[in-house]
Amino acid sequence: MHIGFDDTDSTKKGCTTYIAALVVEKLKKMGASFIDYPNLIRLNPNVPWKTRGNGALCIRAKFNPNNEAKIKEVVINTVEEYADLEFRGTDPGIVFFTKAKIPREVAKFSKNAITGIVTLREALKLVKKFKAEALGFKKGRGIIGGLAAIGETFDDDFTYEILAYRIPENYGLKRRVREASIFEMDKATMPYTFNNVDMDKHRIIITPRGPDPILFGIRGETAEAVKKAFEIVKPLEPVERWVIFRTNQGTDAHLKKVEKLSQIRPYNPVIAKGIVSTNPKIIPRRHVFFSIKDESGKVECAAYEPTGALRKTAIKLVVGDHVEVYGGVRKPSGDIPLTINLEKIRLLKLAPKISYQNPMCPKCGRRLKSMGKGQGFRCEKCGSKYPNMKKVEVKIRRELKKGIYITSTRSQRHLTKPHQRYGMEKYGRTVEKLIEDWHFP
Numbered sequence: 174m175h176i177g178f179d180d181t182d183s184t185k186k187g188c189t190t191y192i193a194a195l196v197v198e199k200l201k202k203m204g205a206s207f208i209d210y211p212n213l214i215r216l217n218p219n220v221p222w223k224t225r226g227n228g229a230l231c232i233r234a235k236f237n238p239n240n241e242a243k244i245k246e247v248v249i250n251t252v253e254e255y256a257d258l259e260f261r262g263t264d265p266g267i268v269f270f271t272k273a274k275i276p277r278e279v280a281k282f283s284k285n286a287i288t289g290i291v292t293l294r295e296a297l298k299l300v301k302k303f304k305a306e307a308l309g310f311k312k313g314r315g316i317i318g319g320l321a322a323i324g325e326t327f328d329d330d331f332t333y334e335i336l337a338y339r340i341p342e343n344y345g346l347k348r349r350v351r352e353a354s355i356f357e358m359d360k361a362t363m364p365y366t367f368n369n370v371d372m373d374k375h376r377i378i379i380t381p382r383g384p385d386p387i388l389f390g391i392r393g394e395t396a397e398a399v400k401k402a403f404e405i406v407k408p409l410e411p412v413e414r415w416v417i418f419r420t421n422q423g424t425d426a427h428l429k430k431v432e433k434l435s436q437i438r439p440y441n442p443v444i445a446k447g448i449v450s451t452n453p454k455i456i457p458r459r460h461v462f463f464s465i466k467d468e469s470g471k472v473e474c475a476a477y478e479p480t481g482a483l484r485k486t487a488i489k490l491v492v493g494d495h496v497e498v499y500g501g502v503r504k505p506s507g508d509i510p511l512t513i514n515l516e517k518i519r520l521l522k523l524a525p526k527i528s529y530q531n532p533m534c535p536k537c538g539r540r541l542k543s544m545g546k547g548q549g550f551r552c553e554k555c556g557s558k559y560p561n562m563k564k565v566e567v568k569i570r571r572e573l574k575k576g577i578y579i580t581s582t583r584s585q586r587h588l589t590k591p592h593q594r595y596g597m598e599k600y601g602r603t604v605e606k607l608i609e610d611w612h613f614p
């Protein structure tokens with residue numbers, strides 16, 4: 174059975190992964206055997222009504238059919254107990270899916286939930302069609318994520334994350350982990366873990382902020398790597414439990430290629446090619462804006478201040494550069510046109526950058542002075558005048574090279590594929606066997 178659930182947490186409390194950890198432990202006690210690590214699926218981060226982090230969960234397990242009713246009850250009770258049901262906008266949902274193989278339509282639904290917008294109606298239609306069971310609390314929006322998590326088959330790529338949880342007494346307090354041990358872990362496990370530290374700012378980024386139960390999370394390429402990394406990190410407060418998840422984090426799964434700029438739609442994260450059509454401007458003082466065009470249309474691109482390295486690249490673009498841009502799409506509002514909020518830029522072809530300078534004096538070699546617009550030039554050294562000379566074109570060396578530029582580590586989204594993962598993709602690979610200890614207790 175595949176058990177999917179979502180939308181149990183709020184900005185104030187809880188975390189859907191924590192409920193997954195509890196369910197795993199309870200199911201194990203009931204004799205279930207797991208056919209995969211629990212899956213943590215990040216859905217489209219550009220959905221305006223998303224939950225925090227927009228992560229949905231799926232547990233895939235086999236058990237004695239006589240236990241089925243009891244297992245469902247345990248899942249429902251755990252969600253009910255740990256979801257923040259009082260919070261407006263938290264609308265948990267659970268889906269029980271009994272077919273062993275994921276139907277293509279459900280996989281497609283999942284892809285759409287990660288790259289675009291899907292509705293509860295579509296989810297319920299599929300639930301009915303495949304005789305699954307869905308249960309919603311309040312508005313039941315979580316059924317969407319629950320089904321989407323079930324439908325993610327990781328055909329393209331996947332990663333792992335080990336999450337360590339705090340004891341409830343510490344919720345809301347400052348997280349205490351020995352920083353030096355995180356730098357040490359990063360060094361020891363590279364390149365098989367990623368996004369542990371932000372090297373630009375020499376800051377650790379494995380500990381979240383906020384009141385949720387997570388103490389820290391380590392992302393990596395294999396279950397063994399994140400487990401090893403976990404053992405190097407020294408927490409300075411009790412770890413209540415931990416679990417390894419298989420995820421679509423760091424895979425760019427949310428981005429979908431469009432052939433033409435005219436196909437770009439709000440809330441659908443894209444990869445789009447175009448030619449820079451306006452030089453970058455800085456508004457207001459820190460964010461960089463420029464536009465790109467192709468034969469079908471034009472779109473605005475924004476590199477916000479927190480994107481750090483990416484913003485520094487964007488500002489060096491010039492009209493005529495060929496680029497491929499990656500990012501979420503904001504719908505137009507007021508004077509602001511349809512805008513891609515950049516996560517990455519691939520520089521495909523650099524246009525020459527030209528500046529116009531005064532010519533040199535043909536007699537003495539000194540750079541000439543202008544005598545006013547359209548009046549020609551004169552030489553300050555030898556006194557010669559040249560009323561008919563024009564400014565000369567000078568090619569300026571570009572500070573950019575072709576290649577991919579990515580937002581700084583600290584502002585990467587859960588789904589953004591970092592530099593380090595290029596070449597590490599696991600196309601079509603599957604999980605044969607789980608490692609021995611992948612959760613505690």
Ligand code: ZN
Binds near residue numbers: 536538539552553555
């Ligand atoms: Zn001269």
